[in-house]
Amino acid sequence: MTTSDALISARSLTKRFDPFVAVDGIDFEVRRGEAFGFLGPNGAGKTSTMRMIACISPPSGGELRVIGMDPVTQASEVKARIGVVPQMDNLDIELTVRENLEMYARYFDVPREVAGPRIDDLLDFVQLTERSSSKVEPLSGGMKRRLTIARSLINDPDLILLDEPTTGLDPQARHLVWDRLYRLKQRGVTLVITTHYMDEAEQLCDRLVVMDKAKIVTEGSPRDLINRYSTREVLEVRIDDEVREKLIAAMQGSVDKVESLPDRVLLYTENGDATLASIHEQGFETVSALVRRATLEDVFLTITGRSLVE
Amino acid sequence: MNAYKVVARNRIVYWRVWRTSFFLTVLAPVMFLSAMGLGLGSLVEGDRAFGGLDYRTFFATGMLAATCMQTGVFEATYPIMAKIVWQRNYEAMLASPLSVRDIFLGEMLWVGVTLAQLAIPFFAVMAAFGIVDSPMALMAIPAVLLVGMSCATVVAAMTASLQTDEAFTWLFRLVVTPLFLLSGTFFPIEELPEWGRLVAQLTPLFHGVELVRQFMVGSPSLTTIWHIGYLVALFGIGTVLGIRAFEKRLRP
Ligand SMILES: Nc1ncnc2c1ncn2[C@@H]1O[C@H](COP(=O)(O)OP(=O)(O)O)[C@@H](O)[C@H]1O
Ligand SMILES: [Mg+2]
Numbered sequence: 001m002t003t004s005d006a007l008i009s010a011r012s013l014t015k016r017f018d019p020f021v022a023v024d025g026i027d028f029e030v031r032r033g034e035a036f037g038f039l040g041p042n043g044a045g046k047t048s049t050m051r052m053i054a055c056i057s058p059p060s061g062g063e064l065r066v067i068g069m070d071p072v073t074q075a076s077e078v079k080a081r082i083g084v085v086p087q088m089d090n091l092d093i094e095l096t097v098r099e100n101l102e103m104y105a106r107y108f109d110v111p112r113e114v115a116g117p118r119i120d121d122l123l124d125f126v127q128l129t130e131r132s133s134s135k136v137e138p139l140s141g142g143m144k145r146r147l148t149i150a151r152s153l154i155n156d157p158d159l160i161l162l163d164e165p166t167t168g169l170d171p172q173a174r175h176l177v178w179d180r181l182y183r184l185k186q187r188g189v190t191l192v193i194t195t196h197y198m199d200e201a202e203q204l205c206d207r208l209v210v211m212d213k214a215k216i217v218t219e220g221s222p223r224d225l226i227n228r229y230s231t232r233e234v235l236e237v238r239i240d241d242e243v244r245e246k247l248i249a250a251m252q253g254s255v256d257k258v259e260s261l262p263d264r265v266l267l268y269t270e271n272g273d274a275t276l277a278s279i280h281e282q283g284f285e286t287v288s289a290l291v292r293r294a295t296l297e298d299v300f301l302t303i304t305g306r307s308l309v310e
Numbered sequence: 311m312n313a314y315k316v317v318a319r320n321r322i323v324y325w326r327v328w329r330t331s332f333f334l335t336v337l338a339p340v341m342f343l344s345a346m347g348l349g350l351g352s353l354v355e356g357d358r359a360f361g362g363l364d365y366r367t368f369f370a371t372g373m374l375a376a377t378c379m380q381t382g383v384f385e386a387t388y389p390i391m392a393k394i395v396w397q398r399n400y401e402a403m404l405a406s407p408l409s410v411r412d413i414f415l416g417e418m419l420w421v422g423v424t425l426a427q428l429a430i431p432f433f434a435v436m437a438a439f440g441i442v443d444s445p446m447a448l449m450a451i452p453a454v455l456l457v458g459m460s461c462a463t464v465v466a467a468m469t470a471s472l473q474t475d476e477a478f479t480w481l482f483r484l485v486v487t488p489l490f491l492l493s494g495t496f497f498p499i500e501e502l503p504e505w506g507r508l509v510a511q512l513t514p515l516f517h518g519v520e521l522v523r524q525f526m527v528g529s530p531s532l533t534t535i536w537h538i539g540y541l542v543a544l545f546g547i548g549t550v551l552g553i554r555a556f557e558k559r560l561r562p
Contacts, residue, residue: 017562056404057561076407084405090398094323103322106315107406155406 005032007159007190008053012062015048022048024214025062030192032158035185037208038194039201039296041308044211046194047087050163053192054084067158080108083152087163087194089144091136097147098123098132101154108155115154122150126180142173149180159190166200178203196308198296210300217303222296229302230294231256233272237279238264238287247284254278259301268298312408316416317423319399324424336431338377343370343439363527367441371526372495374432375454375518378425382458383486385421386465387478394470400560410557417466418459418549425458426451442526449525456541457518463548470555489515514544 008030015023023045030036038046051057053066055075064071069078092100101122105115123129126146131139139147145165152160165181166174181204185191195201201208202222209219218225235255239247244265248258251267255275259266269275272291279286300308324331346369363371393399400413408416429451436442465481492506493499493515499507510516517537524530524537 054405056401076409079405080407086401086405088398090402092319092399092402093397095319099322103319104402104406106318107312107403107408109407 006030006065007032008064008066008192010049010062010064013049013052013059013064014061015045015052015057016060021214023052026209026211026214026216028209028216028219030159030190032190033188034206035181035191035193035204037201037205038192038211039196039198039205039208039300039308040194040211041196041300041306043213044196045214046211047163049211050161050192050194054082054161055079080155081158083155083157083160085145085148085152085160085162085165087167089148091144091147091151093136096133096135097128097139100136100147101151104151104154110155118154118156122153125153125183126150127176140173142169142176145169145173145177146180149177153184157189159192160184162191162193164194164196166197167195174200198300198308201296208296210296210303212300212304218299225296225299226294228299230298231268232270232294233268234292234294234298235267235269235272235275236264236290236292237267237276238289239284240287243284247279250282250284251275251279257302261307266298266301268294268302311415312412313416313419315408316403316413317420320417320420321423332427332431335428336435339370339373339432339435342373343435346370363523366439367527368498368523369496370436370439370441371450371522372493372519374429374436374450375457375522376490376493376495376515377432378429378454378458379461379515379518380486380490381425381428382421382460382462383465383481385424385458386417386462387469387481388475390417390466390469391472391475391478394559400556404560410560411553413560414466414549414553414556418463418552421462422455422459425455429454436526446530447526450522453521453525453538454518456538456545457514457521460541460545460548461514463545463552467548467552467555470552470559489513494519514541517541 006029008028010029011027012025013023013027014021014025026045026049038049040046048057052059052064052071055066055071055078058072066078067081071078092103095103098119101119102115105119110118120129123132126149128143128147128150131143136144136147149162149165162181166177169177178200181191181193185204191204193200193204205222207219207221208225209216210225211217218229220228237247244260248260248265251258256268256270258268267275276286276289276291279289297308300306343366346366403413404410433442433448433451468477468481492502493510493513495515499510499516502510517540521534521537521541524534
């Protein structure tokens with residue numbers, strides 16, 4: 001099923017750290033121009049997968065093609081055409097912001113006369129022009145992340161790999177990063193993003209795979225997955241422990257599904273308000289109740305019985 | 311071959327601090343040689359046990375080789391550990407078209423540059439003290455680069471397989487310092503007991519010191535080829551081991 005516009009294709013891709021299996025025979029395909037996501041909890045094997053695509057870690061088994069090439073035998077050629085934003089920033093702390101980009105331009109053999117204006121543009125794009133002669137260390141987490149993104153664009157790549165681009169950032173910094181990634185997507189750059197934030201996956205990804213315990217458990221667009229695995233709405237109720245089991249028993253038949261979490265009960269239903277009304281009619285007193293849209297978190301919960309972020 | 315890009319990166323960083331470094335690399339030999347020449351040297355003057363050399367010459371030639379070995383070893387410890395573990399520069403380089411081989415060879419080339427920055431001023435100071443008397447003496451400079459770089463390859467291989475930097479303290483205490491003292495640097499190995507002489511002849515520094523003395527004050531002979539061969543072989547083996555260790559560490 002390999003299509004000609006597949007930028008990455010993997011079949012039975014496996015990574016072993018003997019005796020441990022970090023990626024267990026996964027299949028996926030990333031098409032040119034799309035934003036593709038790997039959604040999964042910590043330890044699912046997302047980074048291991050990204051490092052194989054980035055030609056940093058050799059696969060232990062299966063097939064992998066990146067931009068039509070073999071990431072083991074043609075590592076330098078593949079790397080010349082991709083950009084990498086690793087999970088942990090690895091900026092050169094002994095260089096300034098601008099020098100970080102200049103040095104990377106050299107690693108990538110970007111001609112000096114091209115690199116100069118491109119660096120100006122990139123600094124502007126990630127809003128770091130004013131900090132260009134600053135050292136890296138005093139930058140905030142969000143700024144470092146943006147600089148890493150700028151660095152990944154120095155070779156004008158066909159494909160950018162972003163491993164948890166916003167983990168650890170405050171909401172404002174996250175939105176700024178999302179905004180930049182969204183613009184890249186509009187320019188037609190292919191993005192591969194890993195995340196354990198369902199809102200990030202929903203916001204950025206056209207298509208995603210859900211990973212858990214080294215395997216892909218499902219695949220589709222965020223909307224698809226929500227439609228497939230969840231109801232339209234979710235009613236979250238907090239209720240006293242004594243009546244909790246009674247509520248679950250009482251509602252079992254009248255909603256699609258009930259999930260009992262340590263602090264709350266989730267009821268999957270097409271109409272949250274109606275379900276809440278029916279709970280109250282049956283004489284249950286809720287501590288609090290919230291009706292919300294279903295999310296990818298619910299998809300993950302349905303498939304694995306656990307939540308995405310522990 | 312992208313190794314020169316690693317050198318370029320290190321040069322930019324070094325450029326910021328070159329004043330202090332340069333000052334120290336010149337000042338240190340001036341102080342040593344003055345102290346030895348005027349102080350200790352005069353105490354042992356006239357002694358014929360130094361291969362016919364005056365003690366200052368004996369000491370300076372030994373010191374040149376030993377300092378380069380020590381610097382080569384040092385450059386392969388903390389600075390490389392930092393780039394593997396603490397700052398993760400190599401990880402960043404590996405996301406570019408650079409390969410593990412480029413990185414390893416680049417770092418070893420850089421060790422060579424660092425050693426040249428040390429050896430050339432040292433040599434100049436020796437010349438100023440009247441120790442240099444033939445163009446052949448200039449060969450001592452590539453010789454000490456070879457000593458430092460060959461030791462660096464082996465130590466870099468070790469560094470890449472360490473989880474913490476604790477072992478470095480022991481490396482300096484148990485290996486570098488004894489080598490420094492016992493490889494014919496400060497006194498001829500003939501002073502050592504039989505087994506000590508044998509051990510000394512197995513050490514890279516002994517070969518380095520011999521080479522420097524042959525080029526600077528003696529005359530090259532067949533043994534010169536043996537000394538060079540030993541160091542070249544060490545460099546080759548160290549490079550193979552080093553690239554393998556880097557590969558294992560950086561591309562798990
Ligand atoms: N170099 C390594 N050696 C041994 N185990 C590893 C190594 N890298 C990752 N792992 C293990 O592989 C599993 C998957 O890790 P990772 O790919 O980082 O997951 P994720 O990015 O989804 O959190 C984890 O259990 C992790 O401990
Ligand atoms: Mg990860």
